[in-house]
Amino acid sequence: MLTFVLVNSIYAANATVNIKKGQGPVQSASITANNGAKYSGRNYSSSEHSLYIDLQASSGSGWANVKTSLMAIGSSASGLSTMSGALLWRVQLNPQYLFTDCNGEGTVSNR
Numbered sequence: 591m592l593t594f595v596l597v598n599s600i601y602a603a604n605a606t607v608n609i610k611k612g613q614g615p616v617q618s619a620s621i622t623a624n625n626g627a628k629y630s631g632r633n634y635s636s637s638e639h640s641l642y643i644d645l646q647a648s649s650g651s652g653w654a655n656v657k658t659s660l661m662a663i664g665s666s667a668s669g670l671s672t673m674s675g676a677l678l679w680r681v682q683l684n685p686q687y688l689f690t691d692c693n694g695e696g697t698v699s700n701r
Contacts (some may be wrong), residue, residue, distance in 0.1 A: 591681075595685070596608035598620070598671045604655035604700070605618040605619040605620065605621050605654035605681075605697065605698050605699075606618060606665070606697040607619075607681060607682075607697075608693075609692055609693065609694050609695070609696075610643070610693055611637075611638075611691050612690055612691075613666065613686070613694065614684075614685070614690055615682055615683065616682070616683050617646075617680050618697070618698055620679060620680045621680070621698055621699070621700065622679075623677060623679055624669045624677075624678070625700075625701055626670060626672040626674065626701045627645065627647075627670065627677075627698055627699065627700060628669065628698070628699055628700075628701050629645045629657065629669055629671060629696065629697065629699075629701060630667070631661060631666060631667050631668070631683065631695060632666040633661045633664065633666070633693075633694035634694050634695075635662055635664040636693045637685075637691065638689070638691040638692070639663070639685055639689045639690040639691055640659055640660050640662050641661045641687040642660055642661070642684040642695050643659050643683055643696045644682040645652040645658075645669065645682055645698065646680050646683055647671070647673060647678065647679055648678040648679075649657055649677055656671045656673065657669045659673055661694070662683070665687055672686070672701070679698050681696040681697065682696075688690070694698065
């Protein structure tokens with residue numbers, strides 16, 4: 591039983607990133623997941639533009655967007671990917687139209 595608990599805790603990971611006014615695209619730390627990942631994000635009401643949240647995956651050679659959601663000011667978004675295999679996952683927060691006037695947060699976690 592103890593072994594089962596330890597194995598499950600190894601894969602229970604998440605990473606959160608915050609974006610503040612004055613910043614361009616920001617990325618979370620990466621997590622490892624074998625059965626896909628889920629993401630959630632929020633664009634705070636203090637933002638001045640919409641904010642993209644990208645769920646990104648990597649097999650070790652660069653990052654690719656798997657899911658993208660546009661969050662209006664004061665709104666949130668969430669989603670998941672069921673891609674399997676040992677992949678690295680992260681989220682990126684990116685203000686719309688290259689502005690740097692957003693406040694928000696995003697989290698990536700194991701499904």
